[in-house]
Amino acid sequence: MAKLLEYNATLIKRVDITPKLAIFRVKPDDGVPGEGAWFTPGQYMVIGLNNEKQPELGRVQRPMSIASEPEQRDFIDFYIRYVDHPESDNPLTHLLWDIQEGARMYARVRPTGKFTIKDTMGEDDPRVRIYLAAGTGLAPFLSIVESQYRNDPDVDLSNTVMIHGASYSADLGYRERMLELAEKTGMKYLPTVSRTHIDTGWKGASGRAEDWFKAERLGELERLIGLPEGGLHPGAAQVLICGLQGTIGMTVQRLLPRGFIPDNRKIRRALDIPEKLHPDVYYEAYDTTPPIDLDDAPLVASLKNDLAAGLAYRERMAAQSAS
DSSP states (O other): OOOOOOOOEEEEEEEEEETTEEEEEEEETTOOSSSSOOSOTTOEEEEEEEOSSSGGGOEEEEEEEOOSOTTOOSOEEEEEEOOSSOSSSSOHHHHHTTOOTTOEEEEEEEEEOSOSTTTTTOTTOOSEEEEEEEGGGGHHHHHHHHHHHHHOTTOOOTTEEEEEEESSGGGOTTHHHHHHHHHHHOOEEEEEESOTTTOTTOOSEESOGGGGGSGGGHHHHHHHHTOOTTOOSTTTEEEEEESOHHHHHHHHHHHGGGTOOBOOHHHHHHTTOOTTSOOOEEEEOSOOSOSSOTTOHHHHHHHHHHHHHHHHHHHHHHHHHHO
16 A cells, blocks of 8 residues: 655635635644744645555545745645646646645645746846736735735735636636735736636637737737837746746747747757857746647747847847847
8 A cells, every 4th residue: 555645734714716726724843943934935835645445446645835924833824726637646636626625735845946037037137027828827926026015015016917717707717816916015916817718708808818929919918018119028027937837838939939038948949059058938838848849840840949039138128139
């Protein structure tokens, strides 16, 4: 029989946003380490459960981005979607959906990960910060802005753009909080819904999160986030992405014609991006497979052409800024 997890935490609250989307609030038995802020916003933790219905399947553990801010020491929030078609025969979300408040579970209270402002765009970089989240990919960005607001209720986040995409408006978790933070801090919040043909009551933006970067919509995006026409380029903005592989891959591709350079080494090598070019696009993904099919020779060739045009655009914008 597989070794079981030794439970060391309790689920103290569960908020079901929809039947397949929930916030799980976890309290470790021994609290969190150190004093004050105990992790860096954008990091993740491993949580797990033993399969009690099918003991022969043993335990399951998965990394989950922390949604709560590090200044919160009483509990840890995780924003999780139920996986309908899991690749594993022992999926964690199926076990999570069977537990209720008061249930015991495992939490490895050792946050890790470099999807942080410090390790990506840099804390002192003045450029516009665009956070693009698909579904529960909102979690690390929520932690980042909540931490900033908690440390300074008068913080100016007018250079922060929060793009959140979901299939239906009901899936836009934390929407009320995002609207509140936008009003208080000046943050630009751009929620978008992809299945508006079903969710006919939604009156906001339609399409997937990455659709904001379609060539025909860049002008609208620039206007909404306070950039001049043609002003979305690496000299003015950086982009962080968290969510589905498709969202990540398509965002990277659509930003190439504007000269944005991805951080991923495999993508950089495939596109022959010089080492000297600093990245402007970063993403969080637990899957090490690149979000772009780098074995697709015609696609890679097309992306190289987009990048060449993007680098020329980047140089023109830099020259204009210098003149």
